[in-house]
Amino acid sequence: MNDLPSEAPEPVVARRERDRRIREEDFLAAAERLFGERGFQDASMEEIAREAGYATGTIYRYFESKQALFGELLHRRLAEYFGVVEAAVDGEAAPREKLRALIRAKVRFFVMNQAFLRLYIGATDAMAGMPGACPGPQSEVRQKFLGLQRKVLEEAAAAGLFSPERQGWVGAAIIGLTNNVLLAALTDASWVEEQELVDFFIRTMENGLWKAS
Amino acid sequence: MNDLPSEAPEPVVARRERDRRIREEDFLAAAERLFGERGFQDASMEEIAREAGYATGTIYRYFESKQALFGELLHRRLAEYFGVVEAAVDGEAAPREKLRALIRAKVRFFVMNQAFLRLYIGATDAMAGMPGACPGPQSEVRQKFLGLQRKVLEEAAAAGLFSPERQGWVGAAIIGLTNNVLLAALTDASWVEEQELVDFFIRTMENGLWKAS
Amino acid sequence: MNDLPSEAPEPVVARRERDRRIREEDFLAAAERLFGERGFQDASMEEIAREAGYATGTIYRYFESKQALFGELLHRRLAEYFGVVEAAVDGEAAPREKLRALIRAKVRFFVMNQAFLRLYIGATDAMAGMPGACPGPQSEVRQKFLGLQRKVLEEAAAAGLFSPERQGWVGAAIIGLTNNVLLAALTDASWVEEQELVDFFIRTMENGLWKAS
């Protein structure tokens, strides 16, 4: 009845809510690892639950189905990714700098979220649905992300950085290039100097792969 | 045409062998279509058999397992791909021309083998095993192919075309770039002017994505 | 109203006991509604608990298991039903009037306990165990009820109302007839004139379905 200001208002409910979020993240982390390693089909719900440290049924108190778990995972990581990239791009005014910032943010994000890289590639390849891609809540975030990227490219094109025809190819080129090199670099050696990768991408985009002569 | 008993030494055996190859190709073609459309997991052996025009069990007379079928499919198409690329590269002397020839051959091959593109990307991404990639007989061909590509790149590097450090990244960049743009281009419009794609790749590799100023 | 310490000997225990009964009835009422609507299998313990306004686990402080809950529900309602019918039958002396009173009591009871009708029918059909019927505490009450009914019929038979052979069939006939018409009548229109139903049953039993000519 009396709520001393120093006390927690509803400690039980608050704790439960917090625990719930923690467990959700436990499951998402386990799912990220196993989906990344084995793919969607070959990772079983039982494995994921056990990897997270719970019994099989528990996972269904947090996610309606395997699809929903996968979707939520993509949604969260993509939203995080989108936020990071958007912030980086917004910090720059010039189109060229925006593009560079986008690359820098991408490299930094995936160096810190290596487990997510495979899932991201599977879900984004060629900006198109690979078989197995499932519709769901992540679609919205994905659309937002693709929209952001398109905008950056359009601005760059409008600024005369590259020719506006075949803009789709330019987008696909940047994504394919960065995805695949990141995957190779992070698979070979789990530690890579971020700056080096960023420089490689920027240089390639600006001058091509040929050695500057 | 005439089956004189004295002619072919073992005509029955030869015919059998020929029939066997025909059926094998029937199955592989059906598998290519269905694996490409639905992915490895979602294409069932029964579907593949029926698509090929045979009964479920028959497929196991030609391939030990689903994995083996998939492996053999990759092996054959990769071998074909390797052959085409090798021939193109061998036709050129200068390292830069070899690389251009490699790109040209790749574009031509995948424009004519669109169904295989998805499988190829899934199996080759970043020159590393994506989830779903299975070890098997195709590995050898893949190694040969990767070796060929590495040799071309090394020669180009030796010729001073690009710096030899981070050669792995250059390879990954070329593969990721071309794969992803091919996938985007062939998904959007099933008919694309080969030459345009080749030019786009060569230009990007030589000058980057920035508009030539 | 006034809790003088000298008054009740064990007020706390009494209150607790009373509260216990209240909650038990809460659960039973919720169970009656949901078992009646969805059937035994399709009503979940969690639903019942929430419908009653408690948490899932609480229900197990009052009932050992789902089966036990169902059994107790049957037991209580059947006991109530038995009491009502017994009182009505005891109020009459003549066998024919006893039977009429039994019918009247049955109609009145089920018009006021429609939710229980489905459960009763499922559990009593043909005086035999339908699938889903579970043995348990209600068996005793059921036996008592069936005994009462048999006694009424036997008295009627002894009084020459109907022939004593095939008495079991007569009982089954009365039960099946009344159950099914009640179910149809109460399903079609949730409000039915009691007297009309009673008359229909008495008339049918006494004269058959044929129009009195």
Added chain:
Amino acid sequence: MNDLPSEAPEPVVARRERDRRIREEDFLAAAERLFGERGFQDASMEEIAREAGYATGTIYRYFESKQALFGELLHRRLAEYFGVVEAAVDGEAAPREKLRALIRAKVRFFVMNQAFLRLYIGATDAMAGMPGACPGPQSEVRQKFLGLQRKVLEEAAAAGLFSPERQGWVGAAIIGLTNNVLLAALTDASWVEEQELVDFFIRTMENGLWKAS
């Protein structure tokens, strides 16, 4: 190439089709037994398959799902029942005789299909869907059957056999009466003289339960 008239035209295909039907009936018979004994929910597909003498998965080559199996079972038996009753009713001209024939056919059918009686009662009680009743292919047959029965009753009512008001109650009464007595009679003693049951029903319908005085 030469089809001697005495030979079977397509022995393999014909045999397969026949075997298929036999197996379908194996499963339906097993399902009838187990659904009748334990109810829909408590009979598992594995049990049914094993009871039929096959492995779990085999049943799904014949029926899409548990629901579909149950539906097909109801459909077939109801169709058979409908046919028998229709033929019997059509053989009579007078309304009263039609009703008698209907009863006679019902008794004869359920004496010979005792296992189906419980399922029938569960699916038809009060001509209304009990919980658990599932829509499906049997609905059509059930509607046809209920229509036939209604027509017989209407004709009887039109002929002045009983008053047309509360015709729904009369139908429910006949069904409830016969169902429940059949269930009791066949549960108590698996062998019952058909004629005796028919006589009991006709007498009850015409004169009521009271002993003819």
Added chain:
DNA sequence: CATGAATGAGAGTTCATTCAT
């Protein structure tokens, strides 16, 4: 004593693989 999250056995269903015909 109430709570509701965790449990895990068990159900329906799929499908790669086998094998009698």
Added chain:
DNA sequence: AATGAATGAACTCTCATTCAT
């Protein structure tokens, strides 16, 4: 050698029951 029905292990998902808080 081809067929396609049968197999059964494995998977996703449910829910009665338990138990730490």
